[in-house]
Amino acid sequence: MAVTVEDLPSVLLDETDRIVGANAAAGHWVADHLGELVFDSFPGIETLLRPHLERARRQGRSLEFAAFYKGAVGHVTLTPSGTMVAVTWEVLEVLDTQTLDGLRSSLESAIAKLDAAGHALERNRVRDSLRVVVGGA
Numbered sequence: 001m002a003v004t005v006e007d008l009p010s011v012l013l014d015e016t017d018r019i020v021g022a023n024a025a026a027g028h029w030v031a032d033h034l035g036e037l038v039f040d041s042f043p044g045i046e047t048l049l050r051p052h053l054e055r056a057r058r059q060g061r062s063l064e065f066a067a068f069y070k071g072a073v074g075h076v077t078l079t080p081s082g083t084m085v086a087v088t089w090e091v092l093e094v095l096d097t098q099t100l101d102g103l104r105s106s107l108e109s110a111i112a113k114l115d116a117a118g119h120a121l122e123r124n125r126v127r128d129s130l131r132v133v134v135g136g137a
Contacts, residue, residue: 008088013038015083017053038087045069049076049087056080066114071095073110 009026011019017038022030033041038049048067056063056078063078073093079086093110096102 008090010086010088011038013053013085013087017050020084042069052076052078053085053087056085057083066092071097073114075114 007025009029010023011026011030012021014020019030019033019036019038019041022034030041039046048069052063052065057080060080062080065076067074067076067089071094072091073095075090075092077086077088079088092113093106095110096106
């Protein structure tokens with residue numbers, strides 16, 4: 001079964017990076033954190049997220065990047081709208097650190113999934129560039 005964007009966890013941050021909303025997929029993770037700074041609610045995420053948030057707001061366009069947080073490799077999308085930013089994430093792989101073989105296997109799987117996501121991103125960039133050149137929407 002394919003995962004749609006609506007199925008992925010997403011939170012809405014205001015201009016001060018406070019969590020002001022969440023979809024159903026993220027609700028159980030953030031319900032107790034509404035109104036809090038995302039960086040206070042999720043320790044260690046500030047150095048990972050802040051530069052991308054600033055860039056998304058400055059450029060006024062969506063950004064996608066790979067992230068490693070709390071043992072998981074994920075794909076993160078930031079979508080700005082005015083002063084708000086929607087943060088959507090998909091966990092691609094949870095690293096198995098129990099054994100070296102488990103770690104190796106989970107890293108190989110994470111790399112393969114990141115490669116696939118990178119190829120999809122590149123295809124979308126090329127497709128968007130062609131729309132601009134041709135003048136389509």
